[in-house]
Amino acid sequence: MPAAPVCTAPNTPLPTDTLCCILSNVQVGPTLWIMRLLPQHHAATGQAASGFTCHPGQFVMVGLPETSGVPSFSFRRPMSVYQTHDDGSLSIFYKVHGRGTRLFSELTAGNTLALTGPLGNTLPQDAPPESTLLVGGGIGIAPLVCWASRHLSPSPTRLVYGVHSQADIGISDAIESIFTKEHTLICTDDGSTGFNGNVVAGLTKNPQLTQGITHVLICGPMPMMRATWQFCQTNLPDANVYVSLEEHMPCGTGSCSGCVVDVIDEPLPVKSCQVGPVFLASRLQWATTSVTAGSNA
Amino acid sequence: MTTATASATQQTIAGIEFPHCILNASGCFNPVTFHQLNHLGACLGGIVTKTTTPEPRPGNPLPRTVELPGVGMLNSIGLQNPGLTHVLQQDIPTFADCGNVPIILSIAACSTAEFADMAAAIEAHPHRRHIQALEVNLSCPNVAKGGVDFGKSPELIADIITTLKQVTPLPLFAKLTPNVASMVPMAESAMAAGASGIVAINTVLGAHINIHSKKATLPRISGGYSGPGIFPIALHHVLTLKRALPTATIIGVGGISNAENAIAMLMAGASLLQVGTQCFANPSVFGQLHQQLHQYMADEGITHMDELVGAALA
Numbered sequence: 001m002p003a004a005p006v007c008t009a010p011n012t013p014l015p016t017d018t019l020c021c022i023l024s025n026v027q028v029g030p031t032l033w034i035m036r037l038l039p040q041h042h043a044a045t046g047q048a049a050s051g052f053t054c055h056p057g058q059f060v061m062v063g064l065p066e067t068s069g070v071p072s073f074s075f076r077r078p079m080s081v082y083q084t085h086d087d088g089s090l091s092i093f094y095k096v097h098g099r100g101t102r103l104f105s106e107l108t109a110g111n112t113l114a115l116t117g118p119l120g121n122t123l124p125q126d127a128p129p130e131s132t133l134l135v136g137g138g139i140g141i142a143p144l145v146c147w148a149s150r151h152l153s154p155s156p157t158r159l160v161y162g163v164h165s166q167a168d169i170g171i172s173d174a175i176e177s178i179f180t181k182e183h184t185l186i187c188t189d190d191g192s193t194g195f196n197g198n199v200v201a202g203l204t205k206n207p208q209l210t211q212g213i214t215h216v217l218i219c220g221p222m223p224m225m226r227a228t229w230q231f232c233q234t235n236l237p238d239a240n241v242y243v244s245l246e247e248h249m250p251c252g253t254g255s256c257s258g259c260v261v262d263v264i265d266e267p268l269p270v271k272s273c274q275v276g277p278v279f280l281a282s283r284l285q286w287a288t289t290s291v292t293a294g295s296n297a
Numbered sequence: 298m299t300t301a302t303a304s305a306t307q308q309t310i311a312g313i314e315f316p317h318c319i320l321n322a323s324g325c326f327n328p329v330t331f332h333q334l335n336h337l338g339a340c341l342g343g344i345v346t347k348t349t350t351p352e353p354r355p356g357n358p359l360p361r362t363v364e365l366p367g368v369g370m371l372n373s374i375g376l377q378n379p380g381l382t383h384v385l386q387q388d389i390p391t392f393a394d395c396g397n398v399p400i401i402l403s404i405a406a407c408s409t410a411e412f413a414d415m416a417a418a419i420e421a422h423p424h425r426r427h428i429q430a431l432e433v434n435l436s437c438p439n440v441a442k443g444g445v446d447f448g449k450s451p452e453l454i455a456d457i458i459t460t461l462k463q464v465t466p467l468p469l470f471a472k473l474t475p476n477v478a479s480m481v482p483m484a485e486s487a488m489a490a491g492a493s494g495i496v497a498i499n500t501v502l503g504a505h506i507n508i509h510s511k512k513a514t515l516p517r518i519s520g521g522y523s524g525p526g527i528f529p530i531a532l533h534h535v536l537t538l539k540r541a542l543p544t545a546t547i548i549g550v551g552g553i554s555n556a557e558n559a560i561a562m563l564m565a566g567a568s569l570l571q572v573g574t575q576c577f578a579n580p581s582v583f584g585q586l587h588q589q590l591h592q593y594m595a596d597e598g599i600t601h602m603d604e605l606v607g608a609a610l611a
């Protein structure tokens with residue numbers, strides 16, 4: 001049985017499986033979309049669903065629509081919660097990667113999707129916003145923005161966000177409304193905006209961003225998370241560093257053992273959908289951590 | 298709208314009262330999360346645990362699964378489990394709180410002696426009282442006999458069931474592999490040795506190749522195919538087993554993903570059903586199947602599901 005999650009929040013809502021009405025599905029970049037979903041009915045009983053609540057860092061499993069009414073088997077797709085809203089709806093921020101996310105992008109307001117959640121543990125709730133550094137790579141930004149948006153506005157938290165190109169930022173408005181300019185560093189591989197280089201190069205060239213940092217929260221592609229963790233070990237040796245893993249998750253409910261990662265001092269690999277997706281970086285067995293564990297940047 | 302009464306799908310098998318005829322299949326179901334999602338007491342016939350081995354097993358390297366859009370999946374989990382002691386100590390009492398339905402402990406071992414030791418440890422454990430039956434997963438290679446799969450040898454199956462019966466009075470359900478020319482000799486052997494029923498089928502051998510990397514997707518090359526695509530295979534085996542062994546209890550499993558599949562599997566001769574892979578696509582499957590099966594029976598004027606069992610063989 002997996003060890004206790006590293007950061008389970010008190011009063012974490014129990015997961016439900018609901019049918020949701022899509023309120024909107026808006027393209028925000030060449031391959032980037034934001035979908036807002038309102039839970040309406042419990043899938044098993046048809047009873048009315050209550051509004052969606054969760055803690056930042058948790059995820060949902062989103063069911064693919066059955067095309068033209070023909071039953072067709074698919075795994076659900078794990079998606080971080082990007083925003084929750086007062087009307088009980090939630091938003092996911094997603095990148096079109098393969099078959100499933102392409103199907104999502106073809107849906108419109110009024111369509112229905114199944115959704116199980118909230119699932120998994122949470123980003124640390126007690127990390128002080130003013131001494132926390134968020135490092136996001138690509139679509140890995142979603143849970144980090146969710147975390148910061150629950151705190152003060154404007155946020156005193158520092159953000160380093162790496163993308164390939166300016167068009168891949170997708171959520172510039174949200175970033176500008178949550179974080180101050182001086183606390184934000186956008187890094188682009190092609191230099192189209194912000195710092196020209198990856199997040200580790202950006203952090204190295206901007207030491208003010210790491211001054212006084214006690215907590216680092218990282219989510220992105222595996223090579224980026226690995227490099228950022230190495231940077232932290234050298235430059236922020238006393239900081240509490242957390243990574244949110246995006247391991248392939250066939251079920252998301254702790255049922256299949258398809259999503260496991262090796263954790264120090266655990267005799268068996270642990271289910272990242274249950275014990276994670278957030279792990280203390282110092283507890284991960286980085287040498288054996290799967291190359292698939294990382295977002296589709 | 299009328300639906301059949303709740304008792305219409307209750308089953309008593311080997312002295313165990315199953316409140317409903319649909320159970321989960323081993324290894325595809327976390328009782329704790331599913332109880333949060335479904336209130337299992339209202340829709341599940343019983344909990345079948347993930348197969349446990351005597352000692353903890355770390356399982357196979359990743360990736361362990363491949364999605365096969367439309368038809369199901371491949372898995373190569375490698376029986377990752379925390380070992381019998383942990384399962385008895387920690388998991389069984391937790392599962393006992395998940396809807397208060399019968400619990401079937403799935404066990405696997407690499408020799409007859411190991412199976413006997415497991416049964417003895419179960420009998421001696423204080424949490425034994427929560428366990429109503431054992432499902433004997435006969436798909437492990439037999440280390441003592443040169444790696445022959447138990448599930449392919451009627452003699453080894455007889456040996457294991459006979460030995461287990463000497464150690465435990467718990468009903469034994471023999472879970473058999475379909476990866477043989479005919480499952481009938483294995484089932485005959487298990488029943489003759491005293492099994493209370495046959496669980497058919499385990500996964501079907503399959504493989505997947507990534508045409509971009511030009512390599513098999515699973516590190517162990519082949520894995521177990523499950524999900525809707527194997528339903529006709531499972532149905533064939535259940536029909537064949539029930540025809541050959543009309544008095545044997547068959548637990549039908551393999552590819553059940555909707556009420557039509559469930560009803561057909563009963564008509565093929567299964568008295569209980571298990572649902573595995575569909576839990577991944579639809580975690581509300583148990584509540585939905587429960588409702589739909591009752592609705593079908595009410596519509597057809599069927600008062601108890603036994604009227605359906607084996608109906609296609611008549």
Ligand SMILES: Cc1cc2nc3c(=O)[nH]c(=O)nc-3n(C[C@H](O)[C@H](O)[C@H](O)COP(=O)(O)OP(=O)(O)OC[C@H]3O[C@@H](n4cnc5c(N)ncnc54)[C@H](O)[C@@H]3O)c2cc1C
Pocket residue numbers: 059075076077078079080081092093094095096097098099100101102139142143245246247248249250277294295296364
């Ligand atoms: C906890 C968690 C949170 C995530 N949050 C987000 C998010 O907020 N926004 C977003 O765009 N993406 C997110 N991802 C990644 C997202 O789940 C995958 O991009 C998506 O499943 C790809 O599906 P597909 O059908 O487009 O791709 P396909 O390649 O066709 O999918 C085939 C199978 O592989 C799985 N898969 C493929 N890539 C990934 C991946 N990187 N991670 C996990 N599973 C994968 C799919 O789920 C599916 O089972 C998250 C993943 C996890 C585990």
Ligand SMILES: Cc1cc2nc3c(=O)[nH]c(=O)nc-3n(C[C@H](O)[C@H](O)[C@H](O)COP(=O)(O)O)c2cc1C
Pocket residue numbers: 256322323324325347348372374376403434472498499500522523524525527550551552553571572573574575
């Ligand atoms: C991820 C996964 C893990 C499984 N683990 C086990 C197991 O531990 N023991 C077992 O007897 N069968 C195991 N099975 C097989 C199922 O119990 C079932 O026999 C098979 O998947 C066919 O049913 P389905 O199509 O409804 O899934 C597993 C199947 C899957 C997909």
Ligand code: FES
Pocket residue numbers: 248249250251252253254255256257258259260271272273274
């Ligand atoms: S995704 Fe199935 S156990 Fe984690």
